[in-house]
Amino acid sequence: MPENPVDLINPAPSAGPTSTMDLPGSPSLQTILEMLDSAPSAITVHDTHGDFLYANRRTFELHGYDKSEFLRLNLRQLDVPESAELIQDRLRLIEQTGHATFEVEHYRKDHSVLPLEVSVKTMVWEGRPALLSIAWDLSEKRALQEKSMRYTRDLSLFQLFVVGLATVPDDEIHHYIAQSLKAFSGAYFVSISDYDPLTRCLAHRHLEIDPGIAGRLISLLGSRVEDIHTPLSEENYELVTRKGWTIEKSFFEAAFGSIPAPVAAAMQKLLHLDRFIGITFLDDSRLYGTSLLAMRQDQPDPSMDMLQAYRHAAAIALRQRASEKERCRIEREWKQARRMEIMGRLATSVAPEFEALLDHIGQHSEHALSRLEAGEPPVDDLREVLDAVKTARELMGQFRDFEV
Structure with a gap:
């Protein structure tokens, strides 16, 4: 050639x-x-x-x-x-x-x-x-190069995400997850919710969006995002836990009907939203929360494989924090129960002595009063009363200073 x-x-x-x-x-x-x-x-x-x-x-x-x-x-x-x-x-x-x-x-x-x-x-x-x-x-070559660069970028972002999950404070984890998902996916906004198995509700925790847009969005909602609680029906629970992610064209459907249909439609039109990617944070078949990624038409879908990795990493972090909270709650309850038990025993053992002190104070007070009526100084009786009061205070101090 x-x-x-x-x-x-x-x-x-x-x-x-x-x-x-x-x-x-x-x-x-x-x-x-x-x-x-x-x-x-x-x-x-x-x-x-x-x-x-x-x-x-x-x-x-x-x-x-x-x-x-x-x-x-x-x-x-x-x-x-x-x-x-x-x-x-x-x-x-x-x-x-x-x-x-x-x-x-x-x-x-x-x-x-x-x-x-x-x-x-x-x-x-x-x-x-x-x-x-x-x-x-060179279109195909450029596309492969861009795909490779995008994969490298996504992988770097994911590595930073995992490191951050281990260090982010508990009260900032929802903000951190939503912020990371938005940076990775390019979504117009990302919302994140906790799932409460007792009430079977999604409690919305954070909305990651441009502040200017957020103001208009919240005015349409009529309340703060954190105040929204969405009951999850059996059907919807089965839907989100079976697949792990969904793509919806309707904001109303994507939000499980938590936003009135006219408001959801107006928001979707106002923000030029095309589709919504819903993901669930599942670990060992337990649902810890969900996230919604709102995408515009000109925004390509993120890599679903990488999104799955984000989903699993976030679920593990949420599970660990939930487990830690549960452990702390059980420990607090055990300490409180132990405290009450010991205080009960202490009160039982102290009660007779305290009752005797009250009798002693009463007797000497009556004797002192009799002496005063007879014109005699009740000095000795008053000293006995003061000594008894001091002893009573020491007994009460055992309760006041008691800690498990």
């Missing part, structure tokens, strides 16, 4: 006949044109001013023009501004070296961008200088 593909249709001059068609058995011009039209690459010839002199069928297919439309164009009409700025520099390079290979971006007829790799070589067309180009569509 020639080093430069252009040499296939523009061979270097050599001794002998001046044209390949002069050789015995050489293909006709029509055959050559048919071969060029069958080529998988776009082949064009244009003069040094950028006016096209020839283009094959693949060129028209890639750009979306018919033959007559395309041949009326100038190269500068096809190049996007960034590529057009480089035309003169590239022409100088080709003039100096005779050939060049580079990447460009063209506008298709529908104004979408067509990325191309172009190999260009100088030639003579009907007695005047021209440029022969062979171009390859």
